[in-house]
Every structure is written in structure tokens, then in C-alpha cells.
Amino acid sequence: xxxxxxxxxxxxxxxxxxxxxxxxLKNISLSIPKNEIFGVIGLSGAGKSTLVRCINLLERPDxxxxxxxxxxxxxxxxxxLRLRRQKIGMxxxxxxxxxxxxVLSNVCFxxxxxxxxxxERQEKALELLEKVGLAEKAQCYPSQLSGGxxxxxxxxxxxxxxxxxLLCDEATSALDxxxxxxxxxxLKEIHDTMGITVIVITHEMKVIQEIxxxxxxxxxxxxxxxxxxxxxxxxxKSRAARRLLLLEEKEDAAYVG
Amino acid sequence: xxxxxxxxxxxxxxxxxxxMTVVSTFFGYLIGIPLGIALTLTDKxxxxxNQAVYRLLDVIINITRSVxxxxxxxxxxxxxxLLAGKSYxxxxxxxxxxxxxAPLIGRMVESSLKEVNKGVIEAAVSMGAKTGTIVLKVLMxxxxxxLLVGVTIVLGTVLGYSAMAGVVGGGGLGDIAIRYxxxxxDTSVMLVTLVFIVAIVQLMQFVGTLLAKRxxxxxxx
Numbered sequence: 001x002x003x004x005x006x007x008x009x010x011x012x013x014x015x016x017x018x019x020x021x022x023x024x025l026k027n028i029s030l031s032i033p034k035n036e037i038f039g040v041i042g043l044s045g046a047g048k049s050t051l052v053r054c055i056n057l058l059e060r061p062d063x064x065x066x067x068x069x070x071x072x073x074x075x076x077x078x079x080x081l082r083l084r085r086q087k088i089g090m091x092x093x094x095x096x097x098x099x100x101x102x103v104l105s106n107v108c109f110x111x112x113x114x115x116x117x118x119x120e121r122q123e124k125a126l127e128l129l130e131k132v133g134l135a136e137k138a139q140c141y142p143s144q145l146s147g148g149x150x151x152x153x154x155x156x157x158x159x160x161x162x163x164x165x166l167l168c169d170e171a172t173s174a175l176d177x178x179x180x181x182x183x184x185x186x187l188k189e190i191h192d193t194m195g196i197t198v199i200v201i202t203h204e205m206k207v208i209q210e211i212x213x214x215x216x217x218x219x220x221x222x223x224x225x226x227x228x229x230x231x232x233x234x235x236x237k238s239r240a241a242r243r244l245l246l247l248e249e250k251e252d253a254a255y256v257g
Numbered sequence: 258x259x260x261x262x263x264x265x266x267x268x269x270x271x272x273x274x275x276x277m278t279v280v281s282t283f284f285g286y287l288i289g290i291p292l293g294i295a296l297t298l299t300d301k302x303x304x305x306x307n308q309a310v311y312r313l314l315d316v317i318i319n320i321t322r323s324v325x326x327x328x329x330x331x332x333x334x335x336x337x338x339l340l341a342g343k344s345y346x347x348x349x350x351x352x353x354x355x356x357x358x359a360p361l362i363g364r365m366v367e368s369s370l371k372e373v374n375k376g377v378i379e380a381a382v383s384m385g386a387k388t389g390t391i392v393l394k395v396l397m398x399x400x401x402x403x404l405l406v407g408v409t410i411v412l413g414t415v416l417g418y419s420a421m422a423g424v425v426g427g428g429g430l431g432d433i434a435i436r437y438x439x440x441x442x443d444t445s446v447m448l449v450t451l452v453f454i455v456a457i458v459q460l461m462q463f464v465g466t467l468l469a470k471r472x473x474x475x476x477x478x
Binding site for chain 2: 056058082083084085086088089090092094096097098099100101109110112113114141143161167
């Protein structure tokens with residue numbers, strides 16, 4: 001195994017809701033090796049989205065430490081954090097593309113943010129669209145694309161900055177099983193060819209099974225167990241993991257029957 | 258009696274009304290856009306959340322918006338004189354019109370910008386975009402249809418205000434309508450000006466809606 005690349009150290013996050021405070025993350029510690037596809041699975045409300053959003057500080061934890069490649073993220077200045085974020089890509093459940101911009105300018109956007117000249121960024125964007133198989137849609141608008149195509153645009157966009165970390169927040173949850181498979185294959189290929197550390201947040205065991213090497217099971221804002229994917233499937237230790245596996249089986253049964 | 262001089266007066270009225278409306282709306286946006294952006298950014302969950310600033314701007318806008326335009330017109334006369342050199346005529350009317358339009362525009366811009374999908378803003382933050390880039394490219398860019406619809410609404414409202422300024426000799430079609438219809442009981446002239454006012458509003462509405470549709474890429478098949 002490689003060295004630890006991303007360290008989460010005793011992360012706590014509380015929200016103030018109408019009926020008291022909600023503890024979304026309770027003292028979470030995780031070590032994620034470089035160049036791994038690391039999964040975080042849990043049912044909705046388990047805190048997994050909050051967790052992944054802490055990694056690029058879209059959410060600031062109330063306590064704890066986030067260390068990426070030896071750098072303590074919480075100690076960065078605003079400007080340093082902004083620049084660091086350019087190397088931490090993120091894709092979302094609902095794609096979050098600019099609806100009023102063409103596919104091409106969507107992919108150009110991160111390059112524009114970095115002040116890359118127009119010609120250069122268009123070249124790179126086209127290259128990336130080629131890579132995700134959407135070069136012929138460059139002049140289309142997101143509303144003209146299917147969900148799977150939108151996510152591929154989002155993936156091309158996220159690759160524009162050559163990220164070293166890719167965060168996937170329920171990236172396939174809005175897609176049908178077929179499309180999910182295609183997107184996961186694309187993510188795997190990107191991981192294999194570009195050497196990016198990928199963190200996948202999902203509530204579907206299938207996603208974990210398909211592309212992850214290690215996985216953390218989250219429930220009620222706590223890590224229930226961490227291990228390799230094969231360990232989890234053959235010998236789930238926590239109740240939460242067993243429940244997730246059972247849910248998946250039931251779903252499969254329903255699907256076949 | 259309708260004669261040549263009447264036609265000239267009407268044409269001048271139309272010209273003055275459009276001049277006041279367009280110029281005041283333009284100046285109104287110069288103030289209203291930064292105001293709307295500031296409101297959006299400083300409000301709860303905004304990119305530069307700052308409750309003190311938000312509340313201050315909020316109160317200022319609410320106060321200025323509650324002053325009836327006719328009263329505002331009279332209250333700001335000293336300022337109008339200072340800026341325009343006199344307190345009557347269409348150029349002078351631009352001053353109170355701008356002041357009345359700015360807070361309205363601030364609110365319209367705020368509401369347009371707040372319609373922008375939070376997820377897209379978040380995506381831009383995750384890419385390491387500066388707040389300025391997010392404002393221009395994400396907020397203004399994604400809200401452009403809504404902003405444009407806002408412009409048509411503001412133009413209609415400002416045109417209505419400009420007609421009110423006729424009471425104090427503000428120039429334009431409203432001025433004509435009041436002078437002839439109210440002071441001289443010449444209803445026909447008043448009705449003609451009314452037709453023109455309605456026609457101008459309709460035209461602006463039509464062009465605005467058309468442009469907004471053209472510029473919207475969210476749902477064009």
C-alpha cells in the first residue's frame with residue numbers, strides 16, 4: 001500500500017436546526033492512500049456528503065484537521081485555499097453545469113478561472129470533450145443533453161485543471177443503471193490513466209463494488225468500519241455494513257423478480 | 258384643435274419620455290446592480306455573508322421604496338437643482354427618477370441573482386473561482402434572462418413615474434397629459450398621450466420578452 005495522501009483527523013461538524021443541533025460528523029478520522037479509488041458509503045443522512053464537502057472545505061468542520069499531501073488545509077489563507085481548490089476536482093449528483101453556456105464554455109470555465117488564454121483553453125477543452133466522447137456536442141447547451149452526457153461534460157470540466165484529487169458526490173445517483181455503469185467505467189479509466197486519487201460518495205453498494213478498492217462505511221456521522229472492498233463484501237463487521245449489503249440484495253431480488 | 262404644432266409637441270413628448278425613461282433606468286442600474294450584488298452576497302448563506310451590511314442595505318432600500326414618487330420628487334428638488342441646474346424639465350426629472358429606480362432595481366437584481374442554482378455556485382467555488390468571477394460569470398450569466406425581464410419591468414415603472422413628474426413640469430408625455438387634460442380639460446389630447454404611453458410600454462415589453470427568450474438556453478428544444 002502507498003503512503004497516506006489525505007488525512008482526516010477527528011473531524012466534527014454540527015448544524016443548528018430548528019429542533020436543536022444536529023451532529024453531522026462525529027469525530028471522523030480517515031487515511032486515504034494516494035492513487036486509490038476510495039469509497040464512502042452510507043444511507044442518506046449518514047453524513048457522507050458533509051464529509052466529502054469538508055475535504056475541499058465547502059463545509060468548514062467545527063473541529064479536526066484535514067491534511068492533504070502534508071498540507072493542513074484549515075490553516076491556509078483564503079487565497080491559498082482558492083488556489084489549492086483548483087487541484088481538487090469535484091463532480092456532483094446534479095452535474096451543476098452552467099445552463100446558459102455551451103458545453104465547450106463549460107469545460108473552458110475552470111481554465112478561464114485560472115486565466116489561461118482563450119485559444120489554449122478551447123484547445124484543451126476540445127481535447128477533453130474528445131476524451132469523454134462528446135466532441136460533437138461542443139456547441140450544444142446542457143439542456144440538450146441527457147443526464148449521462150451532462151455528467152460526462154462535468155467530468156471533462158473537472159479534468160481541465162489536471163486535478164490530483166477527484167471528489168464524486170453521488171455522481172451517479174441521478175442516472176439509470178446503464179448510464180451509471182458507463183460513468184463509472186469512465187471514472188476508472190481516468191483514474192488508471194491519469195493517476196488521480198478518487199473519493200466516491202454513494203449509497204449504492206454496486207458503485208463501491210464496481211470501482212472502489214477501499215471503503216469506509218458511515219452511519220449517524222460515525223465511521224462504522226474501514227477496509228478493502230473484498231473484506232467488506234465477504235466479512236462485513238459492522239451492523240451498518242451488513243444492512244447496506246442486505247438492502248442491495250433485496251433490490252437485486254426485486255429487480256430480477 | 259389638432260394642428261402641426263400639436264404634432265410637434267407630441268413627438269417631442271414621446272422623445273422626452275423615452276429620453277427620461279431610458280437614461281434614468283440606465284443610471285438606476287449603475288446604482289442598482291452593485292446594490293443587488295451586495296444584497297445577494299451579504300445575505301444569509303451568501304458568498305460574503307455579513308448580516309450587518311445586509312440589514313443596513315435592506316433598511317435603506319425599504320425606506321426609499323416606501324416614499325411615494327411624487328413626494329420624493331419634491332424632497333430631492335435641492336439635489337436636482339444642484340445636479341441638473343434647474344428643477345423642471347426632462348433632464349432635471351432624471352435625478353428623482355434615478356433615485357426612485359435604483360432601490361427597485363437593487364431588489365429586482367437581488368431576486369434574479371438569488372434564483373441561480375446554488376449547486377452551480379458551489380461548483381464554481383470548488384473550482385477555486387474568485388468571488389468576482391462567480392458574480393460575473395455564474396450569477397449574472399446564469400440569471401441573464403431574469404435580469405432582462407427585470408429591465409422591462411423597471412422601464413415600465415420608470416415610464417409611469419416619469420409621467421407623474423408632469424405635475425411639477427417634468428416634461429414628456431405625462432407633462433402634456435396633465436397640462437391639457439387636467440388644467441385645460443382637453444380630454445382628447447390626454448387620451449392621445451395615453452395611447453402613446455401605452456404603446457411605448459407595450460413595445461418595450463415585447464422587445465424585452467423577445468430578447469429574454471432568445472438569450473435563454475435552458476429549455477430550447
